[in-house]
Amino acid sequence: MGNDKTNMIVAIALSLVVLLGWNYFVAAPRVEQQRQAALQNQQAQSQAQPPGVSPDGVPSPAPKEGGPAAPVPGTNPSAPEPRDAVLARSPRIRIETPALSGSIALKGGRIDDVKLKGYHETVDDKSPEIVLFSPAGTETPYYAEFGWVGQNAGPLPTNDTLWTASGETLSPGMPITLSWDNGAGLVFRRILAVDDKFMFTVRDEVENKGAGAVTLYPYSLVSRWGKPHTQGYYVLHEGMIGVLGNDGLQEYTYDHLAKEGAYGGANTKGKAWSNVTGGFVGITDKYWAAAAIPDQQTPYTGAFTERTDGRTQVYQASVRADGRSVEPGATLASTQRLFAGAKEVNTINAYEKNLGIKQFDLMIDWGWFHFITKPMFRALDFFFHLFGNFGVSILVVTAILKLFFLPIANRSYVSMAKMKAVQPEMASIRERYKDDKMKQQQAMMELYKKEKINPVAGCWPVLIQIPVFFALYKVLFITIEMRHAPFFGWIQDLAAPDPTSFLNLFGLLPYAAPDFVHLGIWPIIMGITMFVQMKMNPAPPDPVQAQVFTFMPIIFTFMLGSFPAGLVIYWAWNNTLSVIQQYVIMRRNGVKVELWDNLRGTFRRGAGKNAAAKS
Template structure:
């Protein structure tokens, strides 16, 4: 086998192995994932509908629902839910509310329980269509997908502290960035509870809970905060994408637990829950994250607390909670205690999350975004892409520019690689002579070849480097496209309206001229979504392979001939931004290799190989 073809074959084999492993860890293609997620959501909704009470049913009392009682030291309260109602709107109408109105968020605070349980993201929609519904993050208990945050105190005697059914009094009807809302509740036993909620113009709430003791005896209470989610949501299920409970718990560092893993946790003392508990931690946060959205409660970064992720059975499903429980506060008669916590509820925008981490001093809050194991590559790559995006206003253009910069950065290595390949082509006659001379002695043949490589300063594996170099960049760019919300619904030009989604066109319906959707074909539909950009990528890969001489071995020739087709179909379901990167990178590599080899006086085989492909064969002589 010729050495240059062997190197190319090694590089291709490595790439295929990595892509196959990538598909294994990332699961089935995106279209199939979305179908399964929708099916799971429908099944969950059906199960919830089956458990619905008659219209007008009332929420159970705390004792009936198993509400929080005086905790065993070191435990977290479990918050009860409410019977499932027909719609989210019906659940919202159950209780008096204070509206939330900011540039980024809309929704309301439930005065029954004092929960933040209605949050809509005004700047994000479910589909690329600007008229599609806004993203709903929080929904109240009793709705089909209940998801909310709660703060307060537990401890003392029964009915000492306000609970989920307690109705608070508000001093305003609307919460805005300029005007906080003050909630009050008098328990009739000498304790006055005050909750002041403020919000900024992005996604951060600040909650200050105060208790004034007007009784004649001291009271010990535990401050807490939690995010609760009723029912396991539909997830994409990718191995390298975390969807579930997440937090940074002091020196314990980043903790990521998927829903099923929390279900398999250890029993929590004093409760009917299972999960994972971390005691005596300082700094960080706990929350629940989706691919693009998250909710997290953030304690005072100087105070010690207990953090936990818990799950409990409730009806037909589970309730998942990310909890923080502070140390006991003893309030003497005539004294007041105050606890300040924060709630992040919104989109995981990199700039916003990083700003909160820095300005609010939240420990490792930037890890709320799943940058993955290659954090040191992925995040800097995003920052560079984002820089050029702000210059040119298009992430696709940014990808093209960054690809050029990476080519410049790795030029010295690529130059050596292509120069070594050029030298290898120049000594091909000597290599063939060595093979002929030692045709029956492979050991001496290899020794003679190695001496030739050493004499001519040739690296026999140099041809692998141009492909291997781009693999870490390929992975990092995939991660950036996959997890950063900035890439979500980011257009390029023409038909590419979302760089984070596959090319929506397909050659199998003549790119839209035939009125049918190939993706609708059962089982193989996602393989039929072979768009323009994957085809362009396949052509550039084919041209790059034609830079080298055709292998003499017919088996190798067939393998090389099928490689671009295989890669085209494999990458057809990948994000369009990644396919554009690969096509552009191939184009630059072809240009770079052509110029370097010409400079070293080596004939480039590209044009001859192309002519041989399209030239008609001479008719056989009779």
């Protein structure tokens, strides 16, 4: 039992080394490889776009037997055109809100031009705003579409239908009505409204002025042309996402969707859920998302599909309600919603609560440990609104967590202090029974019992830190609130690595440091605090374990160099508080703090080895 504490700490540390090493040496190169492949694919597509490729080529959800046919696919130019040129081809109504700008095409009635105000591509406020939606014909079409499919209804609105608008600008409190007469007895109207954030409300109406009844099926979809570049981390989902009634959360990566069975048409694969009520379907990125949201009380069929045409993939999340008959002289109405914007936590939660969207909070990937990550974010957000800085919020929350776990940590450090006080007796026992390990262990156990020492108590501070570390990592990685959130000095984005590098003397030399060896100021500070914390305790008697403990701060320093700066700041601050806490407890228990002696011993051993090597 004498080495149980040390062995457990080593096991935990090595587990962390394996996890972090996998991320540093395997996951990060894989992400870079995927990024390069995506870039090459994008360049190839722009140089030689195959004719007939269409982002509209995905059929709507497969109807029931005897149901309506899918909408006729549109066509795309043989080569993508500049975004502004495509937007100019169709008459449009403007979208202007505090959070969004863009336009809606009167030809086809699609919402296919959306930019996010206040969100830029880089930390520079002068950099371009984030473009979420782009129309068909551009390099990466991404849009939302609403409409009807039906039987014996005559012409229905298509991608080529030219709607008439009641106004020129869609803004909060100022809805727009689109109208179109099919010339066969049906008049279609679409009332579009938008709030001050990211939610569109779309009410489709059909007035039957003909002589016979018709059956129509309302649908909505979000369609994305081309497989986007994804981060590729296991802690983050990117791709198709939805909550489909009692079937709950459904997540499909782009690659996973391509492995599904045939669905709905040629070259199309996918998955459908029939007769579900409540929820949403959509496509999510790390920070942005688009989701089709049906009426929460009406049954519908939800589907994720992928259609392949040559080297082009079209991904679609869609919903279709059951068919309803429209008698002559009657009007049929269907109300659906579209979320298109940033995944702001408070905004998402407000939509779930105020609009009754089932489990809409799952649009944000809180993960399996949501019971830790959600409270962690709420605490950080609370102190952010108090201090105006997420970096300061991290420091405050870390200190509060230290206070919360103070009783457990105190018992651990007291036990460690007692362990240190009996080191001479432990050394004597090892020497006395060096040839009889069983008697040595028995003597150690008697010593622990006599001095009321728990040999594994020192592991608790490490074990407690693991879920907190993971929760903070998750929050920093997935929440848009942390994106481009500054701290002080050179840290302008807590969700990105420390931008400085020791290879160019932290910016003093006039050249950029390579990304594969990224080691900034804060990771070095973290490594120093970790080194000091370890030197608060005596070195393990096992030489191998002692070497592991010596090199662990160096290993962690390089590994955390590519981690979000906010996480590194947390770890450095937590180490500092732990050193102070352990120092106070050891002094209270009358145990000599041998920090400086251990540090001097470390450097003396290093100097001695160098002298021996020279001789």
